[in-house]
Amino acid sequence: MDKNYEKYYVPAQSPWPIVGAFAMFFIAVGAGLTVMQASSGGGGHYVLYAGIAVLLFMLFRWFKNVIEESDQGLYSAQMDRSFRQGMSWFIFSEVMFFMAFFGALFYARMLSVPWLGGAGNNAMTNEVLWPTFEAIWPLVTTPDGGTTQAMGWQGLPLINTLILLTSSVTLHFAHVGMENNKRGPLKVFMALTIVLGVCFLGLQVVEYMHAYQDLGLTLDAGVYGNTFFLLTGFHGMHVTLGTILLLVMLIRILKGHFSPDKHFAFQAAAWYWHFVDVVWLCLFVFVYVL
Amino acid sequence: MSSVTEQQHDQAAHHDGHHHPAKGFKRWLYTTNHKDIGSLYLIFSLTMFLIGGAMAMVIRAELFQPGLQLVEPHFFNQMTTVHGLIMVFGAVMPAFTGLANWMVPLMIGAPDMALPRMNNWSFWILPFAFIILLASLFMPGGGPAFGWTFYAPLSTTYSNDNTALFVFAVHIMGISSIMGAINVIVTIVNLRAPGMTWMKLPLFVWTWLITAFLLIAVMPVLAGAVTMVLTDKYFATSFFDAAGGGDPVMFQHIFWFFGHPEVYIMILPAFGIISTIVPTFSRKKLFGYASMVYATSSIALLSFIVWAHHMFTTGMPVAGELFFMYATMLISVPTGVKVFNWVATMWRGSISFEVPMLFSIAFIVLFTLGGFSGLMLAITPADFQYHDTYFVVAHFHYVLVTGAIFSIMAGAYYWLPKWTGNMFNITLAKWHFWLSLVSVNVLFFPMHFVGLAGMPRRIPDYALQFADFNAIISIGGFAFGLSQLLFVVVVFKCARGGDKVPAKVWDGAEGLEWEVASPAPYHTFETPPEIK
Incomplete structure (x- = not known):
């Protein structure tokens, strides 16, 4: 087998994408409601803020994982x-x-x-x-x-x-x-x-x-x-x-x-x-x- | 061949723990495995196909007779709109992405998709987008009712207040497609096994590479279009309002700059599937491999300069009408090359008619028919007559149902045994094919006639003279809809069990995917195979 090809790192299961999907859901619903309620007032923007908060948290943890993996030397040149x-x-x-x-x-x-x-x-x-x-x-x-x-x-x-x-x-x-x-x-x-x-x-x-x-x-x-x-x-x-x-x-x-x-x-x-x-x-x- | 298979098994056995599928629903929520995610995409697509199909049934039931009987016109408009959106963004595109997820790494000898976590993200935001879209149907005021093309001012001045939800749902669909496309493109460019040179690449991979490029190029333009609809509707901008210096026709230009490449996004992977299946069951190499690659690329490039053929009746300058007419007709050249190559592949081949081959041959005939009606529509002066009639509906359903959907069915039947390790119930599958083939033509062929006679599209009522044809069309529609339930039965039965199949399911099949065991092990090609 060709040794020039390092092993490509395939991460194990990760919870962050699905957390991110929920975040996107809240952001979309929240943004939609915020716009629709612009004149009438309503709680839509809280949903939006919650979504953004979850997204930021998710990104922080996801990137933390990536940085840790990189530090452990799991990433090849191909990665x-x-x-x-x-x-x-x-x-x-x-x-x-x-x-x-x-x-x-x-x-x-x-x-x-x-x-x-x-x-x-x-x-x-x-x-x-x-x-x-x-x-x-x-x-x-x-x-x-x-x-x-x-x-x-x-x-x-x-x-x-x-x-x-x-x-x-x-x-x-x-x-x-x-x-x-x-x-x-x-x-x-x-x-x-x-x-x-x-x-x-x-x-x-x-x-x-x-x-x-x-x-x-x-x-x-x-x-x-x-x-x-x-x-x-x-x-x-x-x-x-x-x-x-x-x-x-x-x-x-x-x-x-x-x-x-x-x-x-x-x-x-x-x-x-x-x-x-x-x-x-x-x-x-x-x-x-x- | 079997040595590769065993090697894969050994490797899978070495890495337990996180390298075996996790138990329970977490496996699906947290997965980074291209096969899991491919399955998720395919199951999601099938679900959406049935929901969008149910809406089509509502449309056909209302149109069974002239006059208004079952639904309110506003609800009818919601059904045509959401049917279109679901079938385009929820059924066809995710099905192709699912097939790409499953097959591209197997075909190029990659261990997985290049960015596996992002792969999961791009799938899981999709169901949420459709939850938002479908939920708006149940809100006061109803869902989007302006057609899937959401032309201004229908979507701005005259739309209901829930339009913002439509806008943000489309944003998420776009983000999902872009992330999915980035993953496909990077996988193909970067993760090919050593020796898998560009001109050895299976055509399904080639067509998906070009499709992914189109996706990244035009989905952001769609995002821009919906954003301008949002600001026009809610923030008093006038991009699409002449009173403020804008132009409703500008919407159409921006939309179709996305929309035309989009229709190739929905057909190029189909070309790839057909180019894979036809050689297998003709037991010959694909005729004209290189010309297929060049034809696909030229179709993709041309797709950027033909968008205004959707807008011949908007009062463009004559030079524009002529340019877009000739540019559009030019596309039939590379498309003709493809059809010729498929037929030439079958020519003097040792053909057998397994279910995937049946769907592929139906594709070649019926897609070409849809292509011909497209050529008729491309003729500017003739289009003035056809525009916005059922002739257009007939045209795009031939290319999308007997084109894209039939190719997806062909691909599903072709690879199901590889995915599950079981042969599907061939008798049932053949019933599915023949019932679909007959009913789909009863459904869509008469639409050409009523369209040429002037029946407008997107109208819940029609003149008496169209009554007989519409009754026939509706009967075809119900038959086609019910036939698809057979497909669901075949898929479920196949997933649960059936005759075991060898690694190389089909005699004449070629490619790396047939060198791994059936069902394909959870992890394949952790060390890249050597391609000779």
């Missing part, structure tokens, strides 16, 4: 490749999730708004539905007369772009530190990356407040506001998750986990961070600048 490929495909699925919203943005901007303004063979669409409507982007006046203001790119968005780009660089330095077993710079650069991530999120909140209070740019302000908030909102949620991942990695680094040649969890978190960075660049160009 490592499975993790890497799995994470890559997960990130690909995230890319496709954002594609749906970018698709909506491009469609609204290139097709539906011009058509409502009478472009192509749609002169009568404009004439019959909203004859006073003019197609412009950003869509600050909707066909039914709602008005808003566009978010400029020069102020906070530009600063945020620089912050996120810098954070990718600091994370890269942290990775270099990891590979060269320089734990000091590793910790510093990790902490720096997390701080930058938190700064980004804080400034996003400031920007949202500015949008709501000064610009009248709200979630329901027509398709410009819709695409703006859903794209930046989902991106913000991903940054939040990425920051939490990096924070967990920093805690593990402080506890002495990882070695120069064995640090897949760190690398996965780093890939994820670079991914949200690239999404932001697309956002900055297509949502803010253009």
